[in-house]
Amino acid sequence: MPRMSTREDLERARRLVLAGRDPDAPCVTVCGGTGCLASGAGKVVAAFEHEIESRGLSADVAFRSTGCHGYCERGPIVVVEPEETCYLRVKPDDVAEIVTETVAGTRVVDRLLYLDPATGRKVARESDIPFYRHQRRVVFGANRKVDPRSLEDFLAIGGYHALATALFDMTPAEVVDEVKGAGLRGRGGAGYPTGLKWETARNAPGDTKYVVVNCDEGDPGAYMDRSLMEGNPLGVLEGLTIGAYAIGAHEGYVYVRQEYPLAVENVLIAIEKAEGAGLLGSDILGSGFDFTVRVHRGAGAFVCGEETALLLSLEGRAGEPRPRPPYPAVKGLWERPTVINNVETWANVPLIVSGGAAAYASVGTGGSKGTKIFSLVGKINNTGLVEVPMGIALREVVYTIGGGIPGGRKLKAVQTGGPSGGCIPEERLDLQVDFDELTRAGSMMGSGGLIVMDEDTCMVDVARYFTSFLADESCGKCVPCREGLRQMHGILARICEGGGREGDLEVLQELSEVAVEASLCALGKTAPNPFLSTYRYFRDEYEAHIRENRCPALSCKALISYYIEPELCKACKLCLKACPAGAIDGERKRIHVIDQERCTRCGACLEVCPSRFGAVRKISGEPVPPPLPEDQRRIARASEGT
Amino acid sequence: MSQIRMLVDGREVVSDEGATVLEAARSAGITIPTLCHHDLLQPYGGCRLCIVEAETGGRVALVASCVHQVQDNLVVRTRTERVDRIRRTLLELLLAHAPESPQLQELAATYGADRNRFEQQASFCVICGLCVRYCAEVKGKHAVGFVDRGTRKEICFVPEIAVMECATCLECFPLCPTSYAQAAYVLMKGLAPR
Numbered sequence: 048m049p050r051m052s053t054r055e056d057l058e059r060a061r062r063l064v065l066a067g068r069d070p071d072a073p074c075v076t077v078c079g080g081t082g083c084l085a086s087g088a089g090k091v092v093a094a095f096e097h098e099i100e101s102r103g104l105s106a107d108v109a110f111r112s113t114g115c116h117g118y119c120e121r122g123p124i125v126v127v128e129p130e131e132t133c134y135l136r137v138k139p140d141d142v143a144e145i146v147t148e149t150v151a152g153t154r155v156v157d158r159l160l161y162l163d164p165a166t167g168r169k170v171a172r173e174s175d176i177p178f179y180r181h182q183r184r185v186v187f188g189a190n191r192k193v194d195p196r197s198l199e200d201f202l203a204i205g206g207y208h209a210l211a212t213a214l215f216d217m218t219p220a221e222v223v224d225e226v227k228g229a230g231l232r233g234r235g236g237a238g239y240p241t242g243l244k245w246e247t248a249r250n251a252p253g254d255t256k257y258v259v260v261n262c263d264e265g266d267p268g269a270y271m272d273r274s275l276m277e278g279n280p281l282g283v284l285e286g287l288t289i290g291a292y293a294i295g296a297h298e299g300y301v302y303v304r305q306e307y308p309l310a311v312e313n314v315l316i317a318i319e320k321a322e323g324a325g326l327l328g329s330d331i332l333g334s335g336f337d338f339t340v341r342v343h344r345g346a347g348a349f350v351c352g353e354e355t356a357l358l359l360s361l362e363g364r365a366g367e368p369r370p371r372p373p374y375p376a377v378k379g380l381w382e383r384p385t386v387i388n389n390v391e392t393w394a395n396v397p398l399i400v401s402g403g404a405a406a407y408a409s410v411g412t413g414g415s416k417g418t419k420i421f422s423l424v425g426k427i428n429n430t431g432l433v434e435v436p437m438g439i440a441l442r443e444v445v446y447t448i449g450g451g452i453p454g455g456r457k458l459k460a461v462q463t464g465g466p467s468g469g470c471i472p473e474e475r476l477d478l479q480v481d482f483d484e485l486t487r488a489g490s491m492m493g494s495g496g497l498i499v500m501d502e503d504t505c506m507v508d509v510a511r512y513f514t515s516f517l518a519d520e521s522c523g524k525c526v527p528c529r530e531g532l533r534q535m536h537g538i539l540a541r542i543c544e545g546g547g548r549e550g551d552l553e554v555l556q557e558l559s560e561v562a563v564e565a566s567l568c569a570l571g572k573t574a575p576n577p578f579l580s581t582y583r584y585f586r587d588e589y590e591a592h593i594r595e596n597r598c599p600a601l602s603c604k605a606l607i608s609y610y611i612e613p614e615l616c617k618a619c620k621l622c623l624k625a626c627p628a629g630a631i632d633g634e635r636k637r638i639h640v641i642d643q644e645r646c647t648r649c650g651a652c653l654e655v656c657p658s659r660f661g662a663v664r665k666i667s668g669e670p671v672p673p674p675l676p677e678d679q680r681r682i683a684r685a686s687e688g689t
Numbered sequence: 690m691s692q693i694r695m696l697v698d699g700r701e702v703v704s705d706e707g708a709t710v711l712e713a714a715r716s717a718g719i720t721i722p723t724l725c726h727h728d729l730l731q732p733y734g735g736c737r738l739c740i741v742e743a744e745t746g747g748r749v750a751l752v753a754s755c756v757h758q759v760q761d762n763l764v765v766r767t768r769t770e771r772v773d774r775i776r777r778t779l780l781e782l783l784l785a786h787a788p789e790s791p792q793l794q795e796l797a798a799t800y801g802a803d804r805n806r807f808e809q810q811a812s813f814c815v816i817c818g819l820c821v822r823y824c825a826e827v828k829g830k831h832a833v834g835f836v837d838r839g840t841r842k843e844i845c846f847v848p849e850i851a852v853m854e855c856a857t858c859l860e861c862f863p864l865c866p867t868s869y870a871q872a873a874y875v876l877m878k879g880l881a882p883r
Binding site for chain 1: 732733734735736737738740751753756757758771775778779782783785786807808810815816818835837838839840841842
């Protein structure tokens with residue numbers, strides 16, 4: 048694309064792109080997000096390219112490989128415009144049929160459509176699928192409309208209109224006021240008001256200032272920042288450029304973890320394209336404003352998501368948090384005023400500038416405005432990324448959008464906010480999801496992870512797992528976090544292994560308190576949340592482990608046993624063959640017995656025992672009944688006359 | 690430079706702007722315990738033993754006095770029940786590593802810390818970083834550094850530098866509250882190529 052040196056050039060380029068596109072012509076979109084790529088989207092893309100080419104349809108049919116659509120559970124996802132026909136779990140072998148029926152013809156391929164379990168009907172349009180229908184995809188929705196490497200696609204959806212508005216119609220102070228008025232709060236974890244942060248940096252003395260994108264997303268199971276960066280890097284860069292203009296920065300950094308190769312690649316391409324088109328670099332769109340962006344690859348430490356650690360890492364030093372104040376907005380990168388915001392926060396900025404603060408603030412709750420992208424994972428039917436208005440009930444996210452819990456199991460808790468978030472129990476599921484409500488419930492918004500847990504999940508084990516993660520990922524600088532977590536993990540692991548003692552819970556509480564009060568950074572201050580929230584809502588599970596040697600969820604291996612009910616065993620040998628430890632004794636017509644000494648509690652026997660027999664039972668907190676004496680194990684059948 | 694007036698344990702303390710609460714309190718003869726602090730080194734804020742209650746505008750916060758700067762009308766309390774309780778737990782966590790450290794034992798006596806409260810740990814390093822920071826900030830040699838992070842973090846001499854620099858220095862040994870620096874140095878010598 049030729050270099051644009053005025054605002055008119057931008058609008059002319061946009062008109063040119065739009066004029067070359069017929070909105071009624073067929074366009075095939077394949078999700079090329081990380082989730083879909085993992086389920087084979089690469090081959091589907093190749094198959095489409097081949098099919099369209101070999102049938103000579105290239106001139107009439109547009110094809111686009113986009114970023115993540117969100118419904119990762121059902122990938123690879125294909126959407127055919129203009130009808131918005133959505134095909135799920137598409138395989139390369141399905142491509143010829145889709146091209147014949149839907150692209151060249153006007154029929155749908157019924158077998159690849161979404162089947163609504165509630166109505167039993169097939170759903171053809173993507174936006175009619177319940178998973179999408181109840182979302183509000185104002186930020187994330189752009190992903191599915193653009194090829195992340197195409198500036199033309201980005202212009203076609205109105206890209207850079209917000210930047211032009213900021214540069215030519217607004218003063219930097221007005222941009223800050225607009226963001227303040229919108230009530231945007233940081234999407235990375237703490238929820239600090241973005242506009243205030245910008246204002247502090249803008250007013251801080253000094254000519255050199257920086258803006259930074261925090262794409263060091265490190266929560267297990269969370270991938271919204273990754274998907275935004277992979278799917279719509281130009282949207283993030285536009286927000287960043289607006290922020291730079293607002294605070295008076297001329298240099299920006301994108302800190303992205305090395306484990307996100309596609310995000311690194313796409314943002315580098317986006318920077319190159321934007322620079323080539325005069326949308327980054329010197330004298331952007333002829334406004335006189337200069338701004339360059341560089342990409343820094345992080346080595347993937349969780350703690351580098353903490354802003355002061357990230358900035359030190361960016362300077363080439365060890366990624367350890369430093370005390371605040373001074374805050375980065377006053378003294379950040381190389382001691383200069385620095386605004387550091389998370390990917391999703393930056394991606395919200397163009398919306399605010401384009402649509403105005405009032406429109407933006409019309410969505411959400413009193414203290415939390417706009418939408419939030421969550422990664423919905425765990426024991427949930429519709430795994431994926433969802434964008435919902437702030438204030439939505441957690442229950443709606445889990446059941447209406449997420450489609451409930453698989454296998455008819457009961458929901459136990461939803462873990463929100465990443466490893467240092469907390470668990471919200473089933474009975475609190477009606478709470479409104481926003482920054483303040485989640486904090487009040489003993490959890491936090493974090494960067495937006497939602498891990499759904501069913502009744503088979505042991506909450507003590509959950510606390511143990513997250514504490515272990517945090518002990519590993521702590522930077523190790525301050526004592527309450529490093530040593531406190533070490534001891535907390537030791538105690539939690541011991542409880543899970545059946546060695547819980549009276550007094551353990553009091554020690555855990557004390558260590559939690561010290562970590563919250565005395566840790567240097569937010570990682571340590573929030574690290575006890577996994578314990579504190581599970582203790583608050585599931586104290587009985589802790590007590591059962593410690594006092595009765597019982598794991599109520601039948602999950603902690605050291606506290607459970609597998610047992611074959613002699614009256615139900617049909618001596619079918621299935622479990623005997625499946626047992627990897629050779630711990631099951633028996634033969635045809637002889638009742639099977641598990642040798643508890645050799646059993647490794649892997650559960651293979653329970654899995655293979657036919658449900659019509661239901662002979663294998665998991666028990667906890669009670670002694671295993673003694674094995675049937677040898678001479679009583681023979682199954683006598685009436686027909687055999689014995 | 691303007692003078693800052695604040696209240697520490699009920700006494701008025703005057704200090705220069707830009708000083709830390711720890712510096713101001715110590716110059717007035719008020720004791721605040723520290724482990725990772727050293728006058729020649731940049732404030733670190735790692736051990737958290739110097740934590741105090743700081744009240745400003747009616748809001749009480751716990752701050753690490755070694756890094757928290759003085760401000761006018763700040764009210765500092767160095768020995769409240771809450772502060773003592775935190776220090777006691779922190780000491781107990783450190784004693785799990787180094788029960789024989791004289792410095793820790795002395796503090797343990799003051800705060801009633803039980804050296805056997807937590808399970809004994811294999812390493813007796815308390816990761817105060819004095820050796821690492823002294824070598825870097827005062828000597829400019831970087832002969833000893835941190836490796837790894839979180840609960841696996843430890844200090845380690847860099848053989849290539851240490852064999853050249855350390856024999857004539859060893860100034861980090863007396864700084865170490867647990868004599869782990871010596872142990873790590875001996876270990877390095879045993880492993881270093883001759």
